[in-house]
Amino acid sequence: MKVRVEIMLKSGVLDPQGKAIGHALSGLGFAGIGDVRQGKLIELDLAEDDPEAARSAVEEMCRRLLANPVIERYTVRLDGDPVPS
Amino acid sequence: MKVRVEIMLKSGVLDPQGKAIGHALSGLGFAGIGDVRQGKLIELDLAEDDPEAARSAVEEMCRRLLANPVIERYTVRLDGDPVPS
Numbered sequence: 001m002k003v004r005v006e007i008m009l010k011s012g013v014l015d016p017q018g019k020a021i022g023h024a025l026s027g028l029g030f031a032g033i034g035d036v037r038q039g040k041l042i043e044l045d046l047a048e049d050d051p052e053a054a055r056s057a058v059e060e061m062c063r064r065l066l067a068n069p070v071i072e073r074y075t076v077r078l079d080g081d082p083v084p085s
Numbered sequence: 086m087k088v089r090v091e092i093m094l095k096s097g098v099l100d101p102q103g104k105a106i107g108h109a110l111s112g113l114g115f116a117g118i119g120d121v122r123q124g125k126l127i128e129l130d131l132a133e134d135d136p137e138a139a140r141s142a143v144e145e146m147c148r149r150l151l152a153n154p155v156i157e158r159y160t161v162r163l164d165g166d167p168v169p170s
Contacts, residue, residue, distance in 0.1 A: 008126065035128075038126070
């Protein structure tokens with residue numbers, strides 16, 4: 001099954017890449033640009049078909065390799081999960 | 086309003102970073118790892134409150150700065166949009 005992992009810097013952690021994007025957009029003439037944050041999006045295709053097993057495997061992948069939990073937060077999203085508001 | 090932009094390499098474009106992640110996960114002992122793709126996730130906080138105006142502004146930002154439309158596809162997602170399946 002397909003699993004998406006979203007990895008963003010925790011709020012409070014300085015995001016120079018996001019700041020650079022914001023400045024570049026303002027420099028191009030776009031108005032009303034507030035905070036900009038850049039993160040990573042990883043799409044995995046897993047042989048595992050059970051949603052709960054897939055979720056717990058991917059959460060372990062995040063802790064062990066994909067994310068740095070000191071400064072990053074991660075969200076594991078299976079097909080059909082709602083987006084956060 | 087908050088807008089999220091997801092930028093992934095088009096399918097067919099080689100993604101060495103995704104491949105490296107897949108190999109590293111297999112090397113750590115995770116089984117059943119298929120294709121892995123890595124992309125970018127950009128969260129923008131815009132002064133614009135009208136959803137359609139915000140979407141069209143962000144699509145122009147993607148074309149002019151955020152994405153390389155030759156090799157990347159982008160998805161603009163406003164708060165409340167459904168996730169694709």
